[in-house]
Amino acid sequence: MNTEALIMLIGAQGVVISLMCYFFYRVLTTPPNPEPDSYSENDDVVR
Amino acid sequence: MSQTNESWGSRIGLILAMAGNAVGLGNFLRFPVQAVQNGGGAFIIPYLVCFLLMGIPLLFIEWSSGRFGGKFGNHSTPYILDSMVKGRVLKYIGVFGIFTNIAVVSYYAYIESWTMSYVYHSLTGTFSGMSQSEVAGFFDSYIDIAHSTTGIPYEAVLFYILCLTINVYILSKGLKGVEKVAKIGMPLLILFGIILAARGYTLGTSGASETFPDANAWDGLNFLWTPQYSSLLDLKVWMAAAGQIFFTLSVGMGTIHCYAAYLKSKDDVALNAVSAGFMNEFVEVVLGSAIVIPIAAGYLGLDWVLNNAGFGMAFQTMPYLFQQWGPFLAAMAGFMWFGLLFFAGITSSLAMGTPWMGFMRDEFGWSSNKGAWTFGALALIMGLPTVFFYQQGVFDEYDYWAGTVSLVVFAMMETILFSWIFGMKKGWKEITDGADIVVPRIYKFIIKFITPVMLIVVFLGSVFAPKDNDWSGNFKSLFSGDGWALSNASIIKTISQSGLKEQLAVATDPMVIESLNDKMFYINMARIMLMGLFIFISLLVYLAFNKRRKEGRATL
Numbered sequence: 001m002n003t004e005a006l007i008m009l010i011g012a013q014g015v016v017i018s019l020m021c022y023f024f025y026r027v028l029t030t031p032p033n034p035e036p037d038s039y040s041e042n043d044d045v046v047r
Numbered sequence: 048m049s050q051t052n053e054s055w056g057s058r059i060g061l062i063l064a065m066a067g068n069a070v071g072l073g074n075f076l077r078f079p080v081q082a083v084q085n086g087g088g089a090f091i092i093p094y095l096v097c098f099l100l101m102g103i104p105l106l107f108i109e110w111s112s113g114r115f116g117g118k119f120g121n122h123s124t125p126y127i128l129d130s131m132v133k134g135r136v137l138k139y140i141g142v143f144g145i146f147t148n149i150a151v152v153s154y155y156a157y158i159e160s161w162t163m164s165y166v167y168h169s170l171t172g173t174f175s176g177m178s179q180s181e182v183a184g185f186f187d188s189y190i191d192i193a194h195s196t197t198g199i200p201y202e203a204v205l206f207y208i209l210c211l212t213i214n215v216y217i218l219s220k221g222l223k224g225v226e227k228v229a230k231i232g233m234p235l236l237i238l239f240g241i242i243l244a245a246r247g248y249t250l251g252t253s254g255a256s257e258t259f260p261d262a263n264a265w266d267g268l269n270f271l272w273t274p275q276y277s278s279l280l281d282l283k284v285w286m287a288a289a290g291q292i293f294f295t296l297s298v299g300m301g302t303i304h305c306y307a308a309y310l311k312s313k314d315d316v317a318l319n320a321v322s323a324g325f326m327n328e329f330v331e332v333v334l335g336s337a338i339v340i341p342i343a344a345g346y347l348g349l350d351w352v353l354n355n356a357g358f359g360m361a362f363q364t365m366p367y368l369f370q371q372w373g374p375f376l377a378a379m380a381g382f383m384w385f386g387l388l389f390f391a392g393i394t395s396s397l398a399m400g401t402p403w404m405g406f407m408r409d410e411f412g413w414s415s416n417k418g419a420w421t422f423g424a425l426a427l428i429m430g431l432p433t434v435f436f437y438q439q440g441v442f443d444e445y446d447y448w449a450g451t452v453s454l455v456v457f458a459m460m461e462t463i464l465f466s467w468i469f470g471m472k473k474g475w476k477e478i479t480d481g482a483d484i485v486v487p488r489i490y491k492f493i494i495k496f497i498t499p500v501m502l503i504v505v506f507l508g509s510v511f512a513p514k515d516n517d518w519s520g521n522f523k524s525l526f527s528g529d530g531w532a533l534s535n536a537s538i539i540k541t542i543s544q545s546g547l548k549e550q551l552a553v554a555t556d557p558m559v560i561e562s563l564n565d566k567m568f569y570i571n572m573a574r575i576m577l578m579g580l581f582i583f584i585s586l587l588v589y590l591a592f593n594k595r596r597k598e599g600r601a602t603l
Contacts, residue, residue, distance in 0.1 A: 001265050001269050001272070002269055002273060004088070004272075004273050004274060005268065005269045005273040006272070008091065008272045008273070008274050009268070009271075009272040012091045012095065012272075013333050015095070016325065016328045016332045016333060017329060017333060019321075019325050020325040020326055020329045023318060023321050023322040023484075024322055024326075026322075026483060026484060027059070027318060027322050027483075028059075030315075033313055033481070037313070038054055038055055038309065038314045039054065039055055039056060039057050039060075039061075040054045041057045041060075
């Protein structure tokens with residue numbers, strides 16, 4: 001690949017992958033709201 | 048009104064279901080073709096700009112509108128909009144949010160059924176030893192339902208009905224069924240995509256042959272990613288980028304509202320919306336760009352790709368390319384490629400069932416089971432003409448009106464309603480309430496001014512699409528007093544079927560004239576079907592309104 005194409009590919013894909021990972025990290029690490037919340041799988045978790 | 052006990056099992060399940068709703072066949076087939084046709088690497092710049100200025104705002108609007116409507120027990124757009132904006136007529140704008148889904152799923156499930164059938168044919172070695180033209184011919188035979196490719200009579204119809212049945216069965220299990228499919232389907236889709244993309248990046252010149260000695264996968268990647276900055280000044284590229292962002296996110300359909308309506312008011316929508324949005328972008332920009340174009344360029348050369356890039360490559364070209372990897376790998380690659388497309392399709396088609404089911408449960412107390420099977424029946428009634436008269440243009444007609452125009456119209460109207468009638472003060476509160484991220488305040492300005500203007504431009508761009516898609520040239524022509532030449536694909540000319548009439552005017556062969564007249568008849572029939580569906584849903588909204596009025600719950 002030529003340098004310009006490579007820079008564009010790495011730049012665009014890097015931005016998209018980084019932001020996706022960042023937002024998913026935030027989703028996974030944000031503490032859930034106290035019950036009752038919208039999600040049924042944690043209904044038996046006492047906080 | 049029936050109170051629902053339905054809810055999402057987990058936050059990740061909701062995000063995967065939302066991402067699955069957005070990720071569709073277009074991520075792998077439409078995006079790379081749009082990039083090839085619009086300046087290669089330069090396309091990505093307006094594309095990402097449109098994502099930030101139109102895509103993310105629309106996601107915020109639809110997620111927060113859905114959650115707002117859900118607080119009042121509404122799970123489909125007619126009464127979600129009604130709960131936001133008081134007015135007897137405005138709920139009928141929400142009809143689009145049910146109509147579009149039934150009309151789109153009726154033909155979308157047909158494409159989905161092709162992917163199921165091609166998984167079967169890949170695994171059983173149907174394409175083994177076929178030439179490129181034979182693989183392309185197989186597809187043509189497949190959609191010609193009178194002609195069986197495998198000895199199974201009416202194979203295309205059987206796979207279509209099987210596909211709809213699978214969708215209906217999962218939908219009848221409610222949100223839990225949808226969530227389970229998303230939790231299995233999305234990781235598999237990404238896994239298959241990564242494996243195929245790895246092949247796209249490593250193929251290099253190893254696919255060159257005597258027929259295509261210059262074939263090189265890097266040429267495909269170079270073309271996709273080398274920025275041609277001059278095309279940034281071309282309006283055509285910006286219109287294409289805006290259109291791609293619009294269709295890839297499944298906005299303007301009513302499905303996002305419906306999914307978000309099952310959230311509680313204190314739950315986040317901002318972080319969920321951007322997470323699902325960026326997951327869709329990952330599948331499109333990272334995986335979608337690395338499969339079809341580089342692999343096709345690696346075996347057939349860049350010139351072939353530039354001349355033949357299109358939706359049909361998925362079914363007419365890819366199975367042939369996979370055959371170059373030997374029988375076992377060809378079967379595996381075919382299984383992964385069509386399996387990936389199947390998961391992309393089914394996670395979207397399931398989403399299309401939920402607005403109808405939500406509406407019928409909220410207004411008439413229908414169970415999930417009843418809602419799902421009637422949705423399947425409606426989709427079947429609407430969809431069989433697309434299967435039987437595919438080659439007569441019924442499929443394309445549905446796609447144009449329901450899958451393109453309706454989305455733009457609804458998104459434009461809902462954005463104006465949200466920003467200007469519901470009001471940005473309340474709208475901003477809805478977006479930021481319970482948010483797990485800080486939403487930049489600039490988005491308040493963007494949602495109020497920039498997104499509506501962009502959507503109006505996209506809408507007007509569809510109404511007045513210029514001849515040869517030459518935006519810059521037509522503006523010069525307009526300002527120099529030579530007028531604006533409309534494309535036959537513009538809404539204005541499509542309504543009057545100008546393209547077909549032009550073909551009829553120059554046709555001399557009686558067979559061709561008969562065929563064109565037939566096509567016009569089937570297109571009119573498709574339009575009547577679509578209008579009938581829209582009127583039917585409007586009537587249901589009216590009946591629901593009367594029922595609410597009798598119960599003292601109506602907005603007057």
